[in-house]
Amino acid sequence: MLPRRIWAPPLRPFDSYSMTVVSDSRISFGSDNHAGVHSAVLDAVARANVGFAGAYGADPWTARARELFRSHFGEAAEFFPVFNGSGANVGALSAAVKRFEGVICAAQSHIDADEGGAPERVGGMKLLTVPTADQKLTVDAIKTRLARRGDLHAVQPRVVSITQSTELGTVYSLAELREIGNFLRAEKLVFHMDGARIANAAATLGCTLRECTTDVGVDLLSFGGTKNGLLGAEAVVDLQGEFKDDLRFIQKQSLQLASKMRFISAQFIALLEGDLWLASARHANAMAKRLSEGAGKIRGLEIVHPVSANAVFVRMPRFRIETVQEKFPFYIWDEANPEMPIARWMTSFQTTEADVDAFLAELTQA
Ligand SMILES: Cc1ncc(COP(=O)(O)O)c(C=O)c1O
Numbered sequence: 001m002l003p004r005r006i007w008a009p010p011l012r013p014f015d016s017y018s019m020t021v022v023s024d025s026r027i028s029f030g031s032d033n034h035a036g037v038h039s040a041v042l043d044a045v046a047r048a049n050v051g052f053a054g055a056y057g058a059d060p061w062t063a064r065a066r067e068l069f070r071s072h073f074g075e076a077a078e079f080f081p082v083f084n085g086s087g088a089n090v091g092a093l094s095a096a097v098k099r100f101e102g103v104i105c106a107a108q109s110h111i112d113a114d115e116g117g118a119p120e121r122v123g124g125m126k127l128l129t130v131p132t133a134d135q136k137l138t139v140d141a142i143k144t145r146l147a148r149r150g151d152l153h154a155v156q157p158r159v160v161s162i163t164q165s166t167e168l169g170t171v172y173s174l175a176e177l178r179e180i181g182n183f184l185r186a187e188k189l190v191f192h193m194d195g196a197r198i199a200n201a202a203a204t205l206g207c208t209l210r211e212c213t214t215d216v217g218v219d220l221l222s223f224g225g226t227k228n229g230l231l232g233a234e235a236v237v238d239l240q241g242e243f244k245d246d247l248r249f250i251q252k253q254s255l256q257l258a259s260k261m262r263f264i265s266a267q268f269i270a271l272l273e274g275d276l277w278l279a280s281a282r283h284a285n286a287m288a289k290r291l292s293e294g295a296g297k298i299r300g301l302e303i304v305h306p307v308s309a310n311a312v313f314v315r316m317p318r319f320r321i322e323t324v325q326e327k328f329p330f331y332i333w334d335e336a337n338p339e340m341p342i343a344r345w346m347t348s349f350q351t352t353e354a355d356v357d358a359f360l361a362e363l364t365q366a
Helices: 039-047 060-073 085-096 139-143 174-186 198-205 244-253 262-272 276-296 318-327 353-365
Strands: 078-082 101-106 126-130 156-163 190-195 220-223 234-238 311-315 331-334 342-346
Touching (some): 039 262, 060 078, 060 234, 060 262, 078 085, 078 244, 078 262, 085 190, 085 220, 085 244, 139 174, 156 174, 190 198, 198 276, 234 244, 276 311, 276 353
Parallel strands (some): 101 126, 101 156, 190 220
Antiparallel strands (some): 078 234, 220 234, 331 342
């Protein structure tokens, strides 16, 4: 596959690799990580900044966040707050695999393509990838990696990891999730969900967080917060309570145990106590819809995947890209066709209708 995610020249503030710290007034469609922090979250962190509190989770904010995770995901759910999504994925998967076992996942999923080899290097597990058209695994696709179960010479599949919503902004329906969940249960395999954008998926499906995770048989969830307006907080959630004893130790050993945990937990309280998680995700999704509907009317642009969450993938003529990118940063995702590459546009809780309309006006002009 040809290189993807080529950033527009010049490499300026939004480029995360250059570590530039200058602020930029441009409106970015590059990533939901380019958004700031929701003010309610910052307020919650400031409110937690009172007096002294126990470290490593022995504090009232973490106790409250624990209750909230249970209320959203079910009584058995145990949450482990971590610093980032790759840490959540590696921690969750490490809890489920033995040293000779592996993880079935979609090729080009985040754990396969975007975690710097951490599942293999830090978690010591082999990823058993399956090619897909839309980043969604099916039972048939999973079966292609089960042929050598019991074979002494082959890595043994133990976990199936899916991403919801996917890296292409597509969403598994509840029926699709249920089918995978039932199959994995029957096969005694562990169901992991990379839910970096689970809120966006639940908003699209019109269901509770529990209905699209615990109730369809997911065992381990990487719950995303940062992309949905937190300052920096993700969590491993052991939904059925089967891995919690090991996860305590894995969290520490994989360097994801915060000492001043109250400030991470306070962010989850802001997100989950009311409906901020849902309102922010709904808004981000609505902005992606508005953008794709507008772009669909512009000659020369072609939307290439169903827009089910907060990402829009669009094929666009190369000659248009750089002038638009200069004003509204975004990534090129796939350059397999150099004249007509596929761009990725992402929206967030912070994207406004005016931002989308200004971007559409620029695209129309280009
Ligand atoms: C699908 C998915 N999973 C996990 C992550 C979390 O990654 P990070 O380690 O950068 O927080 C991301 C971030 O881009 C993602 O898109």
